[in-house]
Amino acid sequence: MDWGKGILLTIFGFVAFIMTLVVISVRQDDIHLVTENYYEKEIKYQEQIEREKSAVGLDREVVMFDASSKTIYLDLPVGAKGSLQLFRPSDARLDQELPLDITTEGKTAIPVEKLKSGYWRVQLTWTENGLEYYEEKKITI
Incomplete structure (x- = not known):
């Protein structure tokens, strides 16, 4: 075999590999975006920063x-409203989203034993005394 045939076989092999x-990448159907409305959330990110600062305070x-x-x-006071997203x-x-309306004193317990085991993000957005708050916790079930 001479150099010309070797180079030609190498090029054909490379093209076959790329194809x-x-x-394989076109046939994948299990591709998910992190969130459906990613761009809308990105635009409102400054509001999210303010909610996080309020929660840290x-x-x-x-x-x-x-x-x-x-x-x-x-640990939310009576009258707090919001939503808990299990991401x-x-x-x-x-993913699951649970609406919250706190009507009793004390800590509210939410059992999560039915969730699939693995890595989750718990994202809590709530309103308390007219102010909006946001807190996120990473958990492994």
Whole structure:
């Protein structure tokens, strides 16, 4: 075999390899964006920063996770309203959003033992005394 045939076989092999990668990537159907409305959330990011600063200014930890009982505890006052989003970065189909309306004193317990085990982000957005707050906690179930 001479140099010309070797170079030609190398080029054909490379093209076949690249075409195989293209076919594999096109056939993937399990691709999820982190969030559906990513660009809208990016535009409103300054508001999110203000909510986070407000939450840091509180003198208590609002979101707590007990791994042994697989329970999330929320320390919110009576009258607080908001939403708790259980966000699974690896699979958007497992995400859940729970509305919150606190009507009783004490910590609110939310059991999460039915969630698929793995890495989760707990994102709490709430309104308390007319101010908006946001806190996020990373947990592993």
